[in-house]
Amino acid sequence: MEFSSKLLENAVNEIAMLPGIGKRTALRLVLHLLKQPSEQTLHLTEALLRMRNEIIYCKSCHNISDVEICEICNNETRDKRIICVVEDVRDVMAIENTNIFKGVYHVLGGKISPIDGIGPSQLNIASLIDKVKNELVDELIFALSSTMEGDTTNFYIYKQIKELNVKISTIARGISVGDELEYADEVTLGRSLMHRIPFESSIKSM
Amino acid sequence: MEFSSKLLENAVNEIAMLPGIGKRTALRLVLHLLKQPSEQTLHLTEALLRMRNEIIYCKSCHNISDVEICEICNNETRDKRIICVVEDVRDVMAIENTNIFKGVYHVLGGKISPIDGIGPSQLNIASLIDKVKNELVDELIFALSSTMEGDTTNFYIYKQIKELNVKISTIARGISVGDELEYADEVTLGRSLMHRIPFESSIKSM
CATH class of the missing domain: 3.40.1360.10 (Dna Topoisomerase Vi A Subunit; Chain: A, domain 2)
Structure with missing residues (x-):
């Protein structure tokens, strides 16, 4: 890709470093931001920077949290x-x-x-x-x-x-609820059989 | 989606405002940035901000450019x-x-x-x-x-x-070079016939 602007090229290259985003998609996203008010870019970049710099992991369970001990642990x-x-x-x-x-x-x-x-x-x-x-x-x-x-x-x-x-x-690994047996892969179906449960307990969980 | 952190939620919501990016993809991208060194987030946000604030459009052709008159016009x-x-x-x-x-x-x-x-x-x-x-x-x-x-x-x-x-x-609109006629849509094929060109000039362009 030949860019007419270094600024554009840098922005596209940085976005294209994200997983699953190619250069074409990155260019589309960048051109979208250019068409929107500059506040949108400002809010996006601020949210990313704050998230990256200020995020806390719960001291007990290591889940992402805004406080030292997360809601669940607390x-x-x-x-x-x-x-x-x-x-x-x-x-x-x-x-x-x-x-x-x-x-x-x-x-x-x-x-x-x-x-x-x-x-x-x-x-x-x-x-x-x-x-x-x-x-x-x-x-x-x-x-x-x-x-x-x-x-x-x-x-x-x-x-x-x-x-x-x-x-x-x-x-437990097994056939998803609602799935047809014929479409299940054999490993999952095999495990499903091996780890079968008493019928009564399957009724209880309904 | 229930988030365990406001910072995380804000970042996901801002990314999900981009066209073609849903909340799940946004979350995947944000978690990727969290796993990378914080410099990557810094470079990404700097490139976006500079691009949005400093980009110039060519005064003659309005293409994105880093200078007042773009390379092509110049x-x-x-x-x-x-x-x-x-x-x-x-x-x-x-x-x-x-x-x-x-x-x-x-x-x-x-x-x-x-x-x-x-x-x-x-x-x-x-x-x-x-x-x-x-x-x-x-x-x-x-x-x-x-x-x-x-x-x-x-x-x-x-x-x-x-x-x-x-x-x-x-x-010109027409069948793409290398394409099979049978797979072309009828509008394109119709235009292709209507705007047919002399065979000699098709040889010249090869």
Whole structure:
């Protein structure tokens, strides 16, 4: 792409560094901003800068927060003895949306991925182990995505706490509610069969 | 979407105001920025702010430029008597990429679109009419997209200069080079037939 302006080129290149945004899309976004009042660009950049510089991670669960201890950790009605281990804030939001879970979270901030240069020390794993060792924890629920990296991370944590007196579980994998069996992949369908549950308990959850 | 942080929510909302970017994508982009060094956010916001506040439009053709008269208008080898009328800088870039056009441009900055509240006065039309009236212009080439808005804009300009001694043309519409006839839409194929050209001149352009 040949640009008629360095300012334009820089803006496009910076936006195109974001994941999933190519140069054409970046150019479209930049031209949109040029057509809008300059206040929009000002508000956008201010929001990004403030977010990047002032954001706080909850000291207990490491979720993104505006205060030192997040709302969920600070909520007296949540059961601190059940900890759901997730990758990032999006997973917390997804689980909170279900209104099913009344425990607390521990946000790892990623998964162990040697290929991306992410080892256990870059994740919030040590503080999780500490919590299990020093606080009253009954159960850890692993809710990472079931990929190679997710499984590796689960196993890494499991190895360090398996001797301790804590229940370790993982969320159920199976056919989505409402899905047709014929379209399910065989791994999911296989797990669904292997981890079948008593019919009575399936009625209870309806 | 329920956010655990106002800072996060503001950043997501501002990004989601950009066209074609929903809240989920915005959240993904923001979380990406949080994982990168804060310099990346700083560079991104600086590039956007500088672009928005310092960008200059060429005084002659209204293309985005870093100087008062853009490179193309300032180029002695370009034929100022042939003006290609386009919508925005992307069209200039696309035509420049062909290396075929040796005239200059006039960037309207949009198309007449009553539904979006865009009338002729918001576009760079008056300066185009002035140019045709007061400067040595042999030909105007309309290269707007062939939509209702593009056709309206072409016709609006045409009405004001049709009495003047200037050739008015429009870029050819037809089947793309390399495309199969059977997949072409009927309007394009119809125009292609209507505006057929002598075979000899098609050989010359190969």
